[in-house]
Each structure stands twice: as structure tokens, then as C-alpha cells.
Amino acid sequence: MAERQYLGQGTSTSWEKFWYVLGCIYFGAAYLQKVPVKKALSEYGLVEMTGAEKFWYVIQCILFGSGYFAKVVIKKALSEVRNAGAAQVG
Template identity: 85%
Template sequence: MSQPQQLGNGQSTSWEKFWYVLGCIYFGAAYLSKVPAKKALSEYGLVELTGAEKFWYVIECIAFGSGYFSKVIFKKALSEVRFGVPQGYTAPPAGQAPYTG
């Protein structure tokens, strides 16, 4: 089971980095898969797309709407993100730092 991460502060494991690079080498598949997710994040004001990402997003949308339909899925997942205290969380005793993952 993976550890919870904070938005903007997540860490990729060595294997995740390896497979992402390998996926990018294979016709840019990993990079092009990332673009719709980043577009969805940009619509929430969490990231900014680069010029290249904006270009490839448009190309993906032209190609059978795949970029747009992928973005819709990511945006739906983001709409279900809950902020605040996780259910079942209890605050640490006074003087003890909270667990941050």
C-alpha cells in the first residue's frame, strides 16, 4: 500500500522514475498520457502548462478527442478529492509532530 503524499510534494520511487522514462522513450506515450492529467490540474489552478504541453493537448484533442476525454476522467477524480482531516485521524499528543508520510 502506498503512503499518502501531499499535493506538490509527492515523491516518485526509483522504479516509477525508470518506467516513466521508458514510457517516454516509447513514442512519448508516458509524456502524452501525462498531458491531459496536467491540463485537468491546470483548470483547478494547481499547475501551469508549458507551451509544449498546450500544443500536445490540442493535438490530442484533434486526434479523436482523446486528450479531452482523458482530461474529463482526471478532472472527475480530482473533483472527488477531499481536503481536511482524513476519516479516523486522531491528533498526536501535545508536543509530538504529526505524521506527514
């Protein structure tokens, strides 16, 4: 069973780090997949995007819209997490 992780304090296994780097080498695919996630998290005030991440998000939105559409799905999931947490408190 995996150990519970918390936002901002999570860790990656050696294999996860390896596959992320390999994914970044392959046309930056892993990095570009991460950008819409960080955009969604930044809109919730959980992280700040770097200048490069902001640039690539705009490029993704302009060229193929994939950045925006990926962000929409992620924000929907985040809104459900937040609502579930509020429902448990109340």
C-alpha cells in the same frame, strides 16, 4: 505501506522514474498520458502547463479527442476529492 505524499511535494521511487522514462522513449506514450492530467489540474489552478504540454493537448484533442476525454475523467475524480474534503469540514 507507502509514505503519504502531498501535492507538489511527492516523490517517485527509482523504479517509477525508470518506467516513466522508458514509457517516454516508447513513442512518448507516458508523456502524452500525462498531458490531459496536467490540463485537468491546470483548470483547477493547481499547476501551469508548459507551452509543449499545451501544444500536445490541442493535438490530442484535434486528432483523436483522447486528450479531452481523458481530461473529463480526471476532472470528475478531482471534483469528487474536493467535494469529499468539503463534506468532512462541514
